Amino acid sequence: MIGPVYVITDPDAPLSVMDQARAAARGGASAVQLRDKTATDADMVAMARALMAALRPRGVKLIVNDRLEVALAAGADGLHIGQGDGDPAEIRTRLGPDRLLGVSIEAAGQCAAIPPGVDYIGAGPVRATATKPDHAPPIGFDGLAEIVARSPVPTIAIGGLGPGDAPALRRAGAAGIAVVSAVVRAPDPEAATRALVDEWRTT
Ligand code: TZP
Ligand code: MG
Numbered sequence: 001m002i003g004p005v006y007v008i009t010d011p012d013a014p015l016s017v018m019d020q021a022r023a024a025a026r027g028g029a030s031a032v033q034l035r036d037k038t039a040t041d042a043d044m045v046a047m048a049r050a051l052m053a054a055l056r057p058r059g060v061k062l063i064v065n066d067r068l069e070v071a072l073a074a075g076a077d078g079l080h081i082g083q084g085d086g087d088p089a090e091i092r093t094r095l096g097p098d099r100l101l102g103v104s105i106e107a108a109g110q111c112a113a114i115p116p117g118v119d120y121i122g123a124g125p126v127r128a129t130a131t132k133p134d135h136a137p138p139i140g141f142d143g144l145a146e147i148v149a150r151s152p153v154p155t156i157a158i159g160g161l162g163p164g165d166a167p168a169l170r171r172a173g174a175a176g177i178a179v180v181s182a183v184v185r186a187p188d189p190e191a192a193t194r195a196l197v198d199e200w201r202t203t
Helices: 015-028 041-056 068-074 088-097 108-113 140-150 164-171 189-202
Strands: 007-009 029-035 061-065 078-081 100-107 120-123 157-158 175-178
Touching: 007 189, 015 029, 015 041, 015 189, 029 041, 029 088, 041 061, 041 068, 061 100, 068 078, 068 088, 078 088, 088 100, 100 108, 100 157, 108 120, 108 140, 120 140, 140 157, 140 164, 164 189, 175 189
Parallel strands: 007 029, 007 175, 029 061, 061 078, 078 100, 100 120, 120 157, 157 175
Antiparallel strands: none
């Protein structure tokens, strides 16, 4: 599975993207998403290939954000798309059957449009977050629970989340927690990842 702890890289964080991914893997993350809104496709492909080589031996999945062609060219484990990134059914066809496909869901009403072939959803933001300045209104834990109830596939919660949130996320029915800053901006990203994994396990 894609959860329970899904770490998303940030090119502007103190550590390099490679070191962020390595720390997440050492800390026990189950998936790492390569997210970079401004890199060229060629640079994304090169980075995705390098990340795959580092993550695969540890059994950590690499998911590429937004860019289908990059995910295919790099042979990534999966692709994550937002509401504005195209029709998930069509993208599933182009992605082929073997890679993971995740879709961002910002409100419960969007669950009706999740087609077969989507493996998981990223639901949020649960709280407001500076990491995505253009984010949709926060859904809170009640909004998250409503999305979980309506989603045909597992829900990974995202947005302003970190240590201490596992109990509320589990109560809402989430299958995992996705974080950027709680790991990549932590003083020790590996320890921060491990703490999230332990908290999820023991909650
Ligand atoms: N999508 C919804 S919120 C978000 C994304 C990519 C950013 C989450 O970042 P953080 O730092 O974990 O709040
Ligand atoms: Mg997107």
